[in-house]
Amino acid sequence: MFLERWSPRAMNGEPLTEGQLQQVFEAARWAPSSGNSQPWRFLYAVQGTPGFEGLFGLLADGNKVWCRRAGALVLVLATTRDARGNALPTSAFDTGAAWMALALQARALGLVAHGMAGFDAPRARAELQVPEEAQVLCMVALGHPGDPAQLPEKLRDREVPNDRQAVETFIAQGAFPEGWKR
Amino acid sequence: MFLERWSPRAMNGEPLTEGQLQQVFEAARWAPSSGNSQPWRFLYAVQGTPGFEGLFGLLADGNKVWCRRAGALVLVLATTRDARGNALPTSAFDTGAAWMALALQARALGLVAHGMAGFDAPRARAELQVPEEAQVLCMVALGHPGDPAQLPEKLRDREVPNDRQAVETFIAQGAFPEGWKR
Numbered sequence: 001m002f003l004e005r006w007s008p009r010a011m012n013g014e015p016l017t018e019g020q021l022q023q024v025f026e027a028a029r030w031a032p033s034s035g036n037s038q039p040w041r042f043l044y045a046v047q048g049t050p051g052f053e054g055l056f057g058l059l060a061d062g063n064k065v066w067c068r069r070a071g072a073l074v075l076v077l078a079t080t081r082d083a084r085g086n087a088l089p090t091s092a093f094d095t096g097a098a099w100m101a102l103a104l105q106a107r108a109l110g111l112v113a114h115g116m117a118g119f120d121a122p123r124a125r126a127e128l129q130v131p132e133e134a135q136v137l138c139m140v141a142l143g144h145p146g147d148p149a150q151l152p153e154k155l156r157d158r159e160v161p162n163d164r165q166a167v168e169t170f171i172a173q174g175a176f177p178e179g180w181k182r
Numbered sequence: 183m184f185l186e187r188w189s190p191r192a193m194n195g196e197p198l199t200e201g202q203l204q205q206v207f208e209a210a211r212w213a214p215s216s217g218n219s220q221p222w223r224f225l226y227a228v229q230g231t232p233g234f235e236g237l238f239g240l241l242a243d244g245n246k247v248w249c250r251r252a253g254a255l256v257l258v259l260a261t262t263r264d265a266r267g268n269a270l271p272t273s274a275f276d277t278g279a280a281w282m283a284l285a286l287q288a289r290a291l292g293l294v295a296h297g298m299a300g301f302d303a304p305r306a307r308a309e310l311q312v313p314e315e316a317q318v319l320c321m322v323a324l325g326h327p328g329d330p331a332q333l334p335e336k337l338r339d340r341e342v343p344n345d346r347q348a349v350e351t352f353i354a355q356g357a358f359p360e361g362w363k364r
Contacts, residue, residue, distance in 0.1 A: 025349050032188075117216040174236075
């Protein structure tokens, strides 16, 4: 399951259905969070709607190339205060858990999910009226798998799962090792 | 899979095996992260080892009650700079994704995983020599399922999955809704 989840760019342009969106958000819903605070928030838009153009316009040019054929775009945010105004210091961490659930559920439905930092977060905040108390974390392209041959050559060559560092580089017993990348 | 993952407190005290630990960390390893930066770091200790007492000693009293029977404790951290010193603004978010993978893999192995904010993070930083560039995010108890009857009555009554807000409270199209909790 974890190895089958990766971040393809080839999508076929077909809009996600309401049912598919509900299923991926339902998976995110059941993520754990500190004090069950559920700080994740998702602003989404389906391919072919005016909202899609709004989110699409926030993307870096390099991501526009392939996100044109996404089935939906999702802006991932987190509230940093609960309803009583108390700080939620782990809201980004908790929202990362919800994002992972969403990505795994997308994969289970035969969809692809690709998270991106390459978008204009300050402009997203301004255009979507995101209050100061919320964090803008990530843009996600969701889509139906497409034909990699339709990607520009440079991206086509990257249309494979990327690798990871060895487990030994990020787990340890005892104190924080001197040798870890910081 | 997502509904079967919750955060029990009843554990039987049996140490996790090296194989179980490798499998949960291997799942975390394949999480997505911005630029494949892989900022997650885990300091862990197995039940019955001196390291376990070190992590256990950081817990809030309310968590010590039931973590005494954990099979391992894991402190979850994130580096906030890559090897070249560049900032990784989504390191907590990305590490949340890795934590979700770890929790789901634990469940798939028949283990329980319970994340906690209830521990002394500043003391963890001092005792484990965590550099300023790393964030201390979460403590996780991993364990073999135990008998809820051994929990104190107050915790026994809470030994069921908790609920979630409706999906409609955290997804929207268009701008950030006025009515969302902030």
